[in-house]
Amino acid sequence: MIKQLIDIDGYWEVIVYYNVDYNFFNDIAFELKAIGSPVEKIDDVYYNLKYKAKAVTCSNIRKHISVVLFNYHKNRYDYINSIVHEAEHVKQHMLKAYNVDDEGEPPAYTVGYIVMRMLMINHKLKLL
Numbered sequence: 001m002i003k004q005l006i007d008i009d010g011y012w013e014v015i016v017y018y019n020v021d022y023n024f025f026n027d028i029a030f031e032l033k034a035i036g037s038p039v040e041k042i043d044d045v046y047y048n049l050k051y052k053a054k055a056v057t058c059s060n061i062r063k064h065i066s067v068v069l070f071n072y073h074k075n076r077y078d079y080i081n082s083i084v085h086e087a088e089h090v091k092q093h094m095l096k097a098y099n100v101d102d103e104g105e106p107p108a109y110t111v112g113y114i115v116m117r118m119l120m121i122n123h124k125l126k127l128l
Contacts (some may be wrong), residue, residue: 004121008113012094016118017069031067033086035062043068055082059093066090068118079122087114 001021006014017028021066025046032042037058049069051058059066068086073079091111 002121004118006108006114006117008094011064011098012035012090012116013065014068014117015065018070018122019072020049020069020116022079028067028069032058035063035065035067054078057086057089057093061097063091064094064097065091068092068126080119082120084111084115085110087118090114120121 001024002018004016004018007015008014009101020028024058029042029046032045033039035058037045037060041058045056045058049071053066053071055067055070057066066089067124068090070082070086073082088111091107091114092102094100094110095107100106
C-alpha cells in the first residue's frame with residue numbers, strides 16, 4: 001500500500017492510498033475519522049471497497065480535504081480510468097466547497113492537475 005499527499009495550492013488536501021492493504025485498514029479508518037467521516041460511513045467504505053468498488057473518495061468540504069482509496073487494479077487502463085473517475089469526484093467536492101460552477105477552464109485544469117499528480121506517483125512507483 002502506498003500513501004500520497006497532494007496539496008492543491010493550499011485550497012485542498014488530497015490523501016491517496018494506492019493498492020489498499022486491508023491489514024492496515026485501521027490506519028485508513030483513523031484517517032477517515034480525522035476528516036470527519038462517521039463510523040457508519042467508514043464501515044460502508046470498508047465493505048464497498050473490499051467487495052464491490054475499485055476505488056472510493058470521501059471528502060469533507062468544510063475542512064477542504066479528500067481521502068481517495070484505490071484497490072489493486074489488474075491493468076493500467078483500468079487504473080487510469082479509476083484515477084480520472086476519482087479525481088472528478090475530488091474536483092466536484094472542491095467546486096461545491098468554493099461555490100464554483102463546473103464549467104469552463106478552471107474546473108478542467110483542476111481535474112487535470114489532480115489526475116496528473118496521481119499519474120506521476122503511479123508512474124514513479126510503477127503501479128501502472
